[in-house]
Amino acid sequence: MSLEDKSLILRAQAGDKRAFAELMRRYGERVMNQALRFTRNIKDAEDLYQETFLKVYRNLGGFRFESEFYTWVYRIMANIAFSQYRRKKRFSYLESEEDSTPWDRVTAQNGCPENPIKEEEGRRLKDAIYAALSKLSAQQRIVFIMKHYEGKKIREIAELLECSEGTVKRYLFRAVKKLQSLLKPYYEESLV
Amino acid sequence: MKCKKFKRGDLLLYYYGELNGVRRLRVEEHVKECAYCREFLKQQNAFGKLLDKDEVPQVSPLILERLNEQVIDRLTEEERDVPELKKGFLAKVIGILYYPMSKPVYAFSSLLVMFVVGLIIGKIWMGSAILNDPGLLASLIESRSEMSREERDYLKKLVAGYFLGSKELEVKGVKEVKAGDSGNGWIQVDFKINKEMNLTGGLDDPVILNVLRYSALYDRDPEKRVRAVRMLYLSKRFAENKEVFLAVLLNDKDPGPRVQALEAVTEFVGDEEVKEALKKVLLNDPDEKIRMQALDVLGKTGDRSLIPIFALVAYRDSSETLQMRAKEILAKLYDREKEKS
Numbered sequence: 001m002s003l004e005d006k007s008l009i010l011r012a013q014a015g016d017k018r019a020f021a022e023l024m025r026r027y028g029e030r031v032m033n034q035a036l037r038f039t040r041n042i043k044d045a046e047d048l049y050q051e052t053f054l055k056v057y058r059n060l061g062g063f064r065f066e067s068e069f070y071t072w073v074y075r076i077m078a079n080i081a082f083s084q085y086r087r088k089k090r091f092s093y094l095e096s097e098e099d100s101t102p103w104d105r106v107t108a109q110n111g112c113p114e115n116p117i118k119e120e121e122g123r124r125l126k127d128a129i130y131a132a133l134s135k136l137s138a139q140q141r142i143v144f145i146m147k148h149y150e151g152k153k154i155r156e157i158a159e160l161l162e163c164s165e166g167t168v169k170r171y172l173f174r175a176v177k178k179l180q181s182l183l184k185p186y187y188e189e190s191l192v
Numbered sequence: 193m194k195c196k197k198f199k200r201g202d203l204l205l206y207y208y209g210e211l212n213g214v215r216r217l218r219v220e221e222h223v224k225e226c227a228y229c230r231e232f233l234k235q236q237n238a239f240g241k242l243l244d245k246d247e248v249p250q251v252s253p254l255i256l257e258r259l260n261e262q263v264i265d266r267l268t269e270e271e272r273d274v275p276e277l278k279k280g281f282l283a284k285v286i287g288i289l290y291y292p293m294s295k296p297v298y299a300f301s302s303l304l305v306m307f308v309v310g311l312i313i314g315k316i317w318m319g320s321a322i323l324n325d326p327g328l329l330a331s332l333i334e335s336r337s338e339m340s341r342e343e344r345d346y347l348k349k350l351v352a353g354y355f356l357g358s359k360e361l362e363v364k365g366v367k368e369v370k371a372g373d374s375g376n377g378w379i380q381v382d383f384k385i386n387k388e389m390n391l392t393g394g395l396d397d398p399v400i401l402n403v404l405r406y407s408a409l410y411d412r413d414p415e416k417r418v419r420a421v422r423m424l425y426l427s428k429r430f431a432e433n434k435e436v437f438l439a440v441l442l443n444d445k446d447p448g449p450r451v452q453a454l455e456a457v458t459e460f461v462g463d464e465e466v467k468e469a470l471k472k473v474l475l476n477d478p479d480e481k482i483r484m485q486a487l488d489v490l491g492k493t494g495d496r497s498l499i500p501i502f503a504l505v506a507y508r509d510s511s512e513t514l515q516m517r518a519k520e521i522l523a524k525l526y527d528r529e530k531e532k533s
Contacts, residue, residue: 017264024260032251032259042251046259053263122245129246147208148243154210172208173201180239187238 005069013060020057027070034074037145038081040133052077075160082142082161125186132182136175143168144175195228203229207236348391349399395427405436414446421449425456434460438469447479454482458489467493471501480511487514491521499525 005026011019031052035045055076063072133141142161146152147168154172158165198219205211206219223229382390393400404427407420421440424433434457441453454473457466467490474486487505490498499522506518 017267020267021260021264024263025256028256028260029251029253032256036251045251046255049259050263050266053260054266057263057267125242125245126247129243133246148240149246151209154205154208169201169205173204176204176239177200179243180235183239183242187235187242 006065009060009063009065009069012057013063020060023069024053027073030070031073031077034077035081037149038077038138038142040130040141048077048081051080055080078142078146078160079162082139082163128183128186132179135182136178137171140171140175140178143171144179147172195222195226197222197226198229200232203232204236207233207240345391345393349393349397352391352399352403395423401427401429401432405433408436408440408449414444414448417444417446417449418452421452421456425452430456430460434463434465438465441469442472447482450477450479450482451485454485454489461489461493467495471498474501474505480514483509483511484514484517487517487521491517491524494525494528496525496529 005023008019008023008026012023028049032045032049035048035052036042039045039048052073056073059076063069133144136144143157146157146160147154152160154165154168158168161168202211202219206216211219219229223233391399391403395401401424404420404423408417408424411417411420417440421437424436427433430437437453437456440449441457444450444453450473454470457463457469460466461470470486470490474483474490477483477486483505487502490501502518502522502525506515506522509515509518
């Protein structure tokens with residue numbers, strides 16, 4: 001952690017909201033990327049982003065510089081995503097698909113594609129992955145993302161989400177099984 | 193054909209690098225031989241590669257800036273709602289008090305708890321106030337128009353019973369409202385606990401009997417005491433009322449109640465306590481008629497153990513009539529003894 005970050009955190013701990021705003025600017029992009037990974041939906045990701053930083057500020061007094069600031073923020077966000085959305089099972093975009101924004105359309109597409117057919121295939125594949133991941137429950141998705149994309153150990157995930165390793169394994173196995181059944185036609189092509 | 197040696201979960205743990213040492217080696221050795229597991233891991237690899245095509249999206253910095261501003265606005269708003277939140281001990285206390293109102297469900301629960309606590313406190317306070325203020329209680333009973341007569345009478349009896357031991361209750365009158373001198377006649381007791389009330393009940397009603405006992409002992413009006421003793425006598429519950437009769441007989445300052453009490457105990461002269469009381473009356477009662485009555489009652493018993501008492505009366509009673517009567521009784525006892533021998 002840089003000295004500048006440390007200074008900002010100390011000032012924010014003393015109630016300086018401008019320092020906190022600067023911290024958000026520094027870590028915001030990483031936090032939003034993670035929120036999008038967890039939620040796969042811009043609307044839910046924005047909610048998770050804001051809830052995370054609100055909780056970070058409220059609990060900032062408890063940050064003792066024993067870990068990286070982002071690790072601490074990540075833990076808070078994972079907990080919110082895992083527990084707060086537990087009852088919802090899936091994030092809101094599944095309930096109102098019209099309002100939802102598929103995550104590959106979040107970013108603006110500028111210019112003409114070099115190879116329109118390949119581009120179209122790629123978009124179709126991303127949509128399929130998006131749809132498959134969106135069919136997982138919030139817990140299954142969070143565990144799967146932490147394991148598959150972030151390479152975290154199961155023990156580490158269990159600690160972060162404050163649950164048992166057995167629970168993490170259960171969510172992981174179910175997620176993999178469901179995703180494989182949904183995406184089989186796509187990856188089977190490569191096996192032939 | 194499925195593999196019986198390793199489960200799907202074991203292979204997934206292997207794929208995700210969760211197996212170490214011997215377990216990992218065992219899977220690796222097994223996969224070389226098992227086509228099913230090899231195929232499973234091959235598919236798992238393909239599946240993983242497919243998911244790698246998934247990209248992390250980029251969100252516009254403008255969106256992030258907007259979100260950051262909203263976060264700061266919300267934090268500022270929260271602090272405005274609880275302005276002292278960050279100032280020492282008081283802030284902590286306010287924070288704790290504020291917390292229940294931070295969400296509608298908490299606020300509702302808090303109000304509900306406060307309402308219930310208020311009810312309990314109110315009930316305790318009202319209860320103690322009523323018990324300390326008999327007038328309030330009496331007014332309450334009289335004013336409840338929705339109560340039936342039976343319910344009101346029952347409450348009055350409870351009240352009368354409760355206040356009997358205190359000096360708050362004054363029995364204003366006792367009258368027979370039904371039946372005659374039978375043991376189950378209806379009695380109306382008018383009493384006052386700051387406010388006048390009356391209650392009606394049979395002579396077998398414990399509250400009525402208690403009020404009568406109270407009246408017999410403590411009523412200021414001797415006529416009322418006489419009437420109360422008479423009613424107790426009519427209740428034909430000598431054992432329960434004996435102490436009251438004897439207390440009136442020995443201690444009442446007016447002769448009327450004493451005479452009534454003497455009549456009440458006359459037929460129970462065989463009772464040792466009654467006999468002892470009559471001896472005291474015979475020797476000490478200031479009223480000649482009462483002493484005479486006691487002398488007659490005791491004389492009729494023919495009890496030789498009473499001879500010294502009769503002798504005392506015959507020798508020193510201030511009334512010559514009583515002396516003469518005592519001598520007659522002694523003579524009768526002497527004759528009877530002579531006949532026996």
